[in-house]
Amino acid sequence: MNNNHVFLNSIAEVSDELFLELQQIARFREIEAGTQIVRLGEIPSKMYMLRSGVIRCYLSTESGKEFNKSFYLPISFVASLTALIKGTPSLFVFETITNCKLYEMDYRKFTILCGKNHKLNELYSKALEKVYMKYESRLVELISLNAKDRYLKLIGQIPEINDLIPQFHIASYLGITPVQLSRIRKKLGHN
Incomplete structure (x- = not known):
C-alpha cells in the first residue's frame, strides 16, 4: 500500500x-x-x-x-x-x-x-479535529508555560528542531527574542 x-x-x-x-x-x-x-x-x-x-x-x-x-x-x-x-x-x-x-x-x-x-x-x-486539538494545545502552552517550558515542549514534539529550523524562527514561535532563546539553550546545555 x-x-x-x-x-x-x-x-x-x-x-x-x-x-x-x-x-x-x-x-x-x-x-x-x-x-x-x-x-x-x-x-x-x-x-x-x-x-x-x-x-x-x-x-x-x-x-x-x-x-x-x-x-x-x-x-x-x-x-x-x-x-x-x-x-x-x-x-x-x-x-x-x-x-x-x-x-x-x-x-x-x-x-x-x-x-x-x-x-x-x-x-x-x-x-479538522486534529488541527483544532493542535491549536488548542498551542493556546494552552502560550498561556500556561514559561519560555523554557515552551522550548522543552517544542523539543519534545520536534526533537531535531535545532537542526531543521533557524533559531530566530524558533524564538519567534516561542514568543521570545533570539537572545532569550540563546540563554535558555545555554542553561539547558543545548549549545
Missing part, C-alpha cells in the same frame, strides 16, 4: 477507489526553500499534504515584524484554513523553510468530492 494511502488510513478509512479519486485531483510538487505557497492577503484555493521538508506559518505586521504561528513537518496537512473556508484573503503566510515535497490539491474540488463520498467527508472531519 502507498505511504500516502497508509497515512490517510491512519486518520480515517480510505478505500483504494477513494484514494485513486484523491490522486486525480492532487498534483505532486517539489518546492524550493524560501517559497511562499500562500501569500499574505492572497485568497488561497489550494491545500497541501507535506511529504518532506519544513513549512512555517507566520503573521507579518505592517512594520514587517514576523511572528511564527506554527511549523509543519512531514506528514501533515497545510492550508490557510479560515481563508479557504470563507474565501477571504489569508492573514498568514505559509513559507517553505527547507526544500519540500508536497501534494497540492484544489480545495473546491476536494469539497465537491467530500459531498459525494461519506468516507472522504469523515476523513476531512477527523483531520
Whole structure:
C-alpha cells in the first residue's frame, strides 16, 4: 500500500477507489526553500499534504515584524484554513523553510468530492479535529508555560528542531527574542 494511502488510513478509512479519486485531483510538487505557497492577503484555493521538508506559518505586521504561528513537518496537512473556508484573503503566510515535497490539491474540488463520498467527508472531519486539538494545545502552552517550558515542549514534539529550523524562527514561535532563546539553550546545555 502507498505511504500516502497508509497515512490517510491512519486518520480515517480510505478505500483504494477513494484514494485513486484523491490522486486525480492532487498534483505532486517539489518546492524550493524560501517559497511562499500562500501569500499574505492572497485568497488561497489550494491545500497541501507535506511529504518532506519544513513549512512555517507566520503573521507579518505592517512594520514587517514576523511572528511564527506554527511549523509543519512531514506528514501533515497545510492550508490557510479560515481563508479557504470563507474565501477571504489569508492573514498568514505559509513559507517553505527547507526544500519540500508536497501534494497540492484544489480545495473546491476536494469539497465537491467530500459531498459525494461519506468516507472522504469523515476523513476531512477527523483531520479538522486534529488541527483544532493542535491549536488548542498551542493556546494552552502560550498561556500556561514559561519560555523554557515552551522550548522543552517544542523539543519534545520536534526533537531535531535545532537542526531543521533557524533559531530566530524558533524564538519567534516561542514568543521570545533570539537572545532569550540563546540563554535558555545555554542553561539547558543545548549549545
